[in-house]
Every structure is written in C-alpha cells, then in structure tokens.
Amino acid sequence: MKNFRWKNSFLARLGLTAGVLLLTQHAFAAGTTAGTDINNLATVSYEVGTVLQPVVESAPGVGNDVPGVGNGTITTFMVDNRVDFSLTQVGSTNTIVTPGQTDAYLEFLLTNDGNLPQDFNLALIPLASGDGPVNTTFTDTDVELANLRIRVGNGGGVPVLTDLPYGDEIAVGATVTVYVFGDADLLLGLVNNDVANYELTATVAAAGTALTLGTDLVDDVGNPDTAAVEVVFAEGGAIGDGVLEVRDGFVVFGSRADCQQGGHGYFGSVQSHDEPESNSGCSCRVHDYDHQQWRR
C-alpha cells in the first residue's frame, strides 16, 4: 500500500482537471492470501415518474428485488491455494571435498512463491551413472555417500544437525537454505575423482502445525468448490505437480590442506585467479570457473 500525501497545491491542481483525488490504492503483494473471500455487491438507483426510489442491492442466484440498503446479498468466491515455489542450487559446480573432511555440504535455496505458507517434504535421491549430467562437468557418479542428512537452515549460514529436515511453515515470499551434509565419516575411504551426485526433491505439503511436517498436498483439479480453499499446483508459473527437483553433488580431490580454496561453502568459490597449492606430495587441482576447466 502506497502512502499518499496531500498538499494544498495538489488539491488546487487537481481541482482544475476533470480528475478526482485518490484516497486509497489497491494492495499489490505476491498474491492475495488463499482463503480470502472476495465479495461483491452492486447497487442500482433509479427513478419512477421523476421520484427517486430506494436503491436495490444485488444478490446471487435469483437476485434481489427488495429495495433498501442492507437487503442485498454479496456475491462471493474464495481465493484458492496457488502452490508456487522454486528450488535452486547454490553455485554451479560440484562441491569439492577432501578425504576425511567433515564439514562439506551441498546448498540449495527453497522459496515459497505461492499465496499461503507451506511445508516442504525434502528427499535426497542418489544418482547413478547414466542419470544424466550434473553441473555439466560431473557426469559420472561412482560412489554413494553414507548417512547424508538434509537440514533446513535457520539463517546461521552453515548446516546444523539440530535444524529440521523439512521446510516448516515457510511463509509466503520467504526463502530458506537447504543443506545436504553427512556424518563425520562422510568422506573416509574415498579417493580422488570420486563423484557422488544427488537429486534433491521438494514436495509441497500442508502447513498449519509448527514443527510438524504436514501431508503432501494434492491438486484439486476436477474438484471445484467455491466455499473451500482448493489446491492448484502452479510451481514455476505453469501447471505443475507440486514437486521440484534439482541436482548437485560432491567431487573428491586432494587433501584439505592442498585445496583450501577449491571447495564450496566453507572453502569458498574458486575463481580463475586462485592458484592451487601443493605440498606433501599430494596433487591438487581446482576448477577454473571462468574457463570451465580443471587446473593443477
């Protein structure tokens, strides 16, 4: 809602035109909240034989013919639940990790673009070779990491084990960070160039009870009802299914000491000017984002 300020000069200027003054303006937000009743009542005034008659208000159905204010009935409909959300990967390449590292994670952003708070059921599916490319470069999946966990960040910037594993009461317009990370032994036993790719799925679920994952929503197509809030899947602005997927993964390389600049999250992004380090006889390479190639 915009604020309007009145000044005498404006009143005067407006008075010279056929225009009229604006007192209110319609609210424009992400969308009218689901469950809102949109009411309408028309009023008809008229004369009979030059005598002004009491107004007649409208009514749905068979209409209204009883004169007088208050004798009409509103025509109404209820705003339904437009499910719209996005799930995106943070970054554009696999997270580089080192054997023995305990603080590697994948990071995603989940945004509720609908008109009602929602829960989101999150799941991680390991990809296999042949499931298609992930981050362009990393098309092979040859390992599967154990004990991966999903957590929805509470704003701390790093994954926290005690955070919830699902999106809980995500407000309209809000974005949360989804982390995928493992136990301390996540990367033990892995060797360089091991790739572990995953698909994170987010399924919209009913909100309403904090700290409880609601049931997955079902589109109400074919079950219309003006008096109840219906679910309409429209993620991404199109007809949807209430589910979004995004892929990302880990790639193992070098020791942590060798590749301090080569990872994701704690390790920061690697730019073309970052030079790889090398010591203890370990080789290390970093991914050159600018030139889309590996450098040793």
Add this chain to the structure above:
Amino acid sequence: MKTQVKLTLIASGFFAIAAVAQDKGHLNVRTVVQKEEVVVTDAGETKRSLVPADTVVPGDDVVYTITFTNISSEAADNVVITNPISENLTYVEGSAFGPGTVIEFSVDNGQSFAAPEALMVAVDDEVRPAEPEDFTHVRWTMQSELQSGAQGMARFKARLN
C-alpha cells in the same frame, strides 16, 4: 355483524397485499461472478469461456455480470448501476460493458466518477493519469428508460491480485 367481519377481513387482506407489494420493488438485481478460462485449441486458436468461479487463484480473471430487470408495471428512469471493485482485484482495462449505458470509473471510493482518460491520481507528490489498478468503482448510467419487463446488463472483468 357478519358483514362487518367480512369487511374487516377484506381490509386486512388488502393491507397484507399492499405490504407485499411494498417489499417487492420495481427492479430485480442479480450479480454473478464467473472465471474466464482461456484455451488454446490444437489449431492455435484462443478461445475464451466463462465458467463458475469455483477455483480462482492470483492472476486469474473473473467476470462480474449484473442483470437488472424491471419487474414492475412502470418504467424506471435514470437507472444507475454502481459496483465497487474489491481491493484484491484489478480492473481489466477496456472490459466494462453495458448496452445503452455510459460507463465511468471512480478512483476515490465512489465519491466521484469520470471517464478513464479524465481521471487523475496523486501519488507521492506527483499527479498522474489514473490507471486501471487505481479504479475503485465502476458505474453504468442508462441512457434511456428501463421499460416494464425489460432487462439490462452490466459487466466487467477484473484480475485477482
């Protein structure tokens, strides 16, 4: 005595009929809200149809149709239909329709009306021409009498914010 009772009954019956007639005015006014569905056929043609507003989400267009019928034996003159636009709706430009009427809009909650091109609004120290999202009311003014038994129609489309 018998005659007096009869007269009393007749009189009370007359007043009852008169009361009913008074309750029922000259006009019947009905408003229907529908949703506009747009379908693109296999041939690439765009077809629009009106369906019940059972499922409406932000971005959908709804159509309000007001019908007014003269149910009396007398003609009604200076018939004016006024319809507020919900703050959750935005009038769709050029959609108002009403045979035999002059259509005007308000940007000040129905205090005054004018043609769209004559409406101005003041926002943050600036005066600018009114836009459809500024409209708060639509008004149709019939240019002729609504004869006994005749029906008129007024319609407009709005988008759910």
